Amino acid sequence: MASNSNPDPNSTEEAHKSLRHSLLGPSLLKAGQDRVNQQKVGEIIYNASKGSKFFKHEERRDEQLTKRIEGILKRKKELEALDLSVYVKKVDEQIAALEASRDLSQTIVHVDCDAFYASVEELDRPELKEVPMAVGGGVLTTCNYKAREFGVRSGMAGYIAKQLCPHLIFLPLNFEKYGQKAEEVREVLAKYDPRYEAGSCDEAFLNITKYLEEHPEMTPDTATEQIRAEVFAHAKITVSAGIAPNARLAKIASNQNKPNGQFRIQPTVDAVRTFMSTLPVRKVNGVGRVFERELQAIGINTWGDVHPLRHLLQPLFSEKLASFLLNCHLGLGRTHVHPVDEYERKSIGTESTFSDLRGPDPLRAKLRSTAVELEKDLANAELKGRTVNLKVKLHTYEVYTRQKALGRAICTAEELYNAALPLLAGLEVEFRPLRLRLMGLRMTQLVDANRGPGRLEELFKNAGTAGAGKRKRERDDEGWEVWPEEEFTQMKAASGEQEEDILLLSQHEVVDSDEEEGEETSAAAAAAAEVAVNSKNANAPEQAPEEERWPCPICTRMLPAEDALFNEHVDFCLSRETIKEAVKGSSGPPDPPEKVQQHQQQEKRPRKIYHIPLMP
DNA sequence: TACATACAC
DNA sequence: AATGGTGTATGTA
Numbered sequence: 001m002a003s004n005s006n007p008d009p010n011s012t013e014e015a016h017k018s019l020r021h022s023l024l025g026p027s028l029l030k031a032g033q034d035r036v037n038q039q040k041v042g043e044i045i046y047n048a049s050k051g052s053k054f055f056k057h058e059e060r061r062d063e064q065l066t067k068r069i070e071g072i073l074k075r076k077k078e079l080e081a082l083d084l085s086v087y088v089k090k091v092d093e094q095i096a097a098l099e100a101s102r103d104l105s106q107t108i109v110h111v112d113c114d115a116f117y118a119s120v121e122e123l124d125r126p127e128l129k130e131v132p133m134a135v136g137g138g139v140l141t142t143c144n145y146k147a148r149e150f151g152v153r154s155g156m157a158g159y160i161a162k163q164l165c166p167h168l169i170f171l172p173l174n175f176e177k178y179g180q181k182a183e184e185v186r187e188v189l190a191k192y193d194p195r196y197e198a199g200s201c202d203e204a205f206l207n208i209t210k211y212l213e214e215h216p217e218m219t220p221d222t223a224t225e226q227i228r229a230e231v232f233a234h235a236k237i238t239v240s241a242g243i244a245p246n247a248r249l250a251k252i253a254s255n256q257n258k259p260n261g262q263f264r265i266q267p268t269v270d271a272v273r274t275f276m277s278t279l280p281v282r283k284v285n286g287v288g289r290v291f292e293r294e295l296q297a298i299g300i301n302t303w304g305d306v307h308p309l310r311h312l313l314q315p316l317f318s319e320k321l322a323s324f325l326l327n328c329h330l331g332l333g334r335t336h337v338h339p340v341d342e343y344e345r346k347s348i349g350t351e352s353t354f355s356d357l358r359g360p361d362p363l364r365a366k367l368r369s370t371a372v373e374l375e376k377d378l379a380n381a382e383l384k385g386r387t388v389n390l391k392v393k394l395h396t397y398e399v400y401t402r403q404k405a406l407g408r409a410i411c412t413a414e415e416l417y418n419a420a421l422p423l424l425a426g427l428e429v430e431f432r433p434l435r436l437r438l439m440g441l442r443m444t445q446l447v448d449a450n451r452g453p454g455r456l457e458e459l460f461k462n463a464g465t466a467g468a469g470k471r472k473r474e475r476d477d478e479g480w481e482v483w484p485e486e487e488f489t490q491m492k493a494a495s496g497e498q499e500e501d502i503l504l505l506s507q508h509e510v511v512d513s514d515e516e517e518g519e520e521t522s523a524a525a526a527a528a529a530e531v532a533v534n535s536k537n538a539n540a541p542e543q544a545p546e547e548e549r550w551p552c553p554i555c556t557r558m559l560p561a562e563d564a565l566f567n568e569h570v571d572f573c574l575s576r577e578t579i580k581e582a583v584k585g586s587s588g589p590p591d592p593p594e595k596v597q598q599h600q601q602q603e604k605r606p607r608k609i610y611h612i613p614l615m616p
Numbered sequence: 617t618a619c620a621t622a623c624a625c
Numbered sequence: 626a627a628t629g630g631t632g633t634a635t636g637t638a
Binding site for chain 3: 025048049052053054055058136137138139140141155156157158159160286318320321345346347348349350351352353355397438440442
């Protein structure tokens with residue numbers, strides 16, 4: 001680009017400083033990445049990413065965050081001009097109350113497997129211990145410590161890892177294997193605390209207070225050493241552990257001497273507060289890349305830095321956030337642990353990434369296969385849901401969600417598809433042409449599948465017995481960690497289903513006058529045809545009509561080709577439960593609204609003529 | 617309730 | 626050329 005508006009490349013580089021840091025990834029401080037040349041790694045990642053859609057998206061986000069931070073700084077400046085003694089007094093009272101509630105009586109241990117998947121793979125192939133190795137494909141799930149020396153990290157794109165470490169060995173995921181191994185680890189943990197709390201497959205909290213009482217010859221340190229030794233003897237993998245008077249500190253401590261080490265934070269106010277005073281904010285669970293930057297901007301780098309600014313937290317952040325910051329500063333955290341199956345699940349969903357998907361039929365095929373997946377998961381969990389949530393990621397990486405509360409709980413693929421299709425159709429109207437790299441469906445407002453239909457169940461929800469939606473995690477442990485199948489198989493499956501769906505849709509042939517945007521128009525048409533099966537008046541002549549009219553993508557009614565009217569009608573169709581009516585086979589869509597509502601949405605939407613042929 | 621964002625793992 | 630899936634919490638309107 002000769003006409004670069006920015007003649008000095010260094011100023012761009014300067015502006016990208018925070019972006020570079022962000023690109024280093026979420027597991028920067030938490031992966032035990034000391035003695036890696038982060039400068040150099042950052043350079044490689046930056047250059048390897050530059051120009052990609054992903055990079056551009058990150059760039060936009062970084063700019064947005066920069067703006068937000070400017071706002072925070074401005075508010076901070078305004079605040080500092082005021083008399084803040086009231087705030088100081090109030091927050092000091094709050095701190096005193098928190099301090100009074102401090103409980104140092106419990107001994108909590110956090111056990112964390114070292115590079116878990118990679119370690120399990122090394123058991124089968126010990127020669128891999130000597131070389132850099134990663135598990136996962138397009139994005140790395142984890143990698144061994146040899147690989148970490150190169151700056152390779154979990155969550156990193158595979159091709160970037162390869163640039164950092166050309167000899168990196170990639171292994172595919174093998175969930176059954178990891179699941180078995182996790183079970184072996186847990187067998188040991190249960191002996192020390194039968195009510196241990198398994199966070200995910202490779203970590204758990206234990207409360208060993210009782211165990212220590214029953215074994216007075218042991219100290220927290222020796223007990224933990226014994227746990228780790230026993231895990232190694234039994235499962236042949238190494239774990240790290242943190243010992244502390246609460247879960248938050250234990251979690252941080254377990255990272256302190258990784259791998260294969262342990263660390264204790266003594267249960268005294270002094271020890272705890274001293275430990276926190278120099279601890280980087282990012283080390284605490286809940287502080288990620290974004291919050292770290294915000295805190296750093298106002299001068300909080302370590303938890304000790306909170307104190308001089310304590311009176312600004314409340315006015316600068318939300319109540320909850322301010323309280324969170326104070327709790328961290330003081331080194332407070334929960335002192336109880338319990339099995340996870342005592343939690344109530346709040347949502348269940350599935351999503352998948354694919355390469356640039358567009359066009360009505362492929363998008364519908366994907367929606368259908370997603371619905372089928374969700375149906376399986378719902379059946380397994382014995383759940384139904386009363387709200388559907390459609391998530392899409394555009395090819396630009398922008399994420400949008402659209403949700404709809406249904407009158408009743410649903411669980412079949414058919415119901416899910418029908419409920420979500422209008423949401424998809426709405427997005428197609430909003431973003432024409434709709435090009436996706438991800439689609440997901442999620443159900444919320446869960447109810448027990450075995451518990452009577454829909455809403456009535458709510459009346460009994462608190463009336464006794466095991467609460468609805470309270471599920472044991474039996475085979476859920478298989479679902480274990482995180483990174484499921486490769487996109488590869490995904491795409492294959494999708495194209496298979498696609499054929500099916502195209503067949504299904506082929507009855508509504510779509511004729512379009514414009515080759516370039518044929519897909520979008522047919523998208524809307526297909527949505528319309530599919531939803532409003534029984535709709536009358538849905539058909540237009542096969543030639544372009546003289547008076548331009550567009551069909552509503554929801555109810556298929558032909559409407560005057562005028563943006564305001566058209567949009568208003570679409571909004572109406574989307575907002576009311578017209579879809580349900582149409583599908584149920586009522587005589588037709590309701591009339592458009594008489595009232596004119598103001599909508600800021602979509603005046604940018606282009607105009608297209610749809611020709612919807614007669615139904616067979 | 618609807619939607620977005622941040623986060624963990 | 627190329628950057629994941631599942632679930633939670635929270636803020637805002």
